[in-house]
Amino acid sequence: MNARVPVTKPKVDLTFVLAPILEVPDVQHAMVITADGFFEAHSGMEAETAEKLSAVLASLLASARGTSHTYYGDGTVLRQVMVETYDGYAFVIPAGEGTYLAVFTGPGVAMDNVSYEMQKQVQTLGKAMGSPPRGDRGR
Template sequence: MSAPSPTSGDLAWVLTPLLELPGVQHAVVATGDGLVEGASPGLDRASGERVAAMTATLHAAARAFTTAFTNAEAPQLAQTVVESDLGFAVVVPAGRNTTLALFAEPGAKLGDIAYQMQVQVTALTRAMHAPTRQSDTAARP
């Protein structure tokens, strides 16, 4: 059985392959300042907004935590993972001012999830940097 398609936000298409992975329950594309750009259908609006806001906070805290250990001014995070008895929250940077976050159940294969997240980040980065297409009518003299 395949996961339902994401329904919220312009960038929700990037979530579909992640939601099809075994054990992945929810996913969100968020701005660096904590706004929802896309969310899985299982999250209501309020939950999606809370996740997006916490994603920004978690990522900022992870950077500060790394700086505290290393004295590096601006560490570049590859991913932030929080493990609990309920599962894993994984956050990855997805281009400039964007993050991709998901929640997976305890038995989920994190290696597969991390790989697919990077595939989706690459697709998202390409889509965000693609030149705007002009319609056929705009190109005609």
């Protein structure tokens, strides 16, 4: 039989990673997204909004990588993308291979607090998304 069966990885509940970020004053939402435009977790926004934001952020990240590679060279590593509006900010940082952490805030947020908490939670996220160690083979 030549039919393709989709391979899916089990979803890990990542909402515990978002909770500390949401405690920063003026943070409105947070989400974990993939580079291909899907969300792994979000902080309670409507599913349709989370889906749209994931796709838009994937496009934004691709543009940011293209811009940085064109200007700074192909070896450049993207550290953060930030969008500023009169209504607030959107911060996006890498959180592992093909995964990003996005945070949406109001205009009065203390950006340094958001950045600090995002970096802390990326460490936690990496541990949560990592594969568990495999047992010894061949014994």
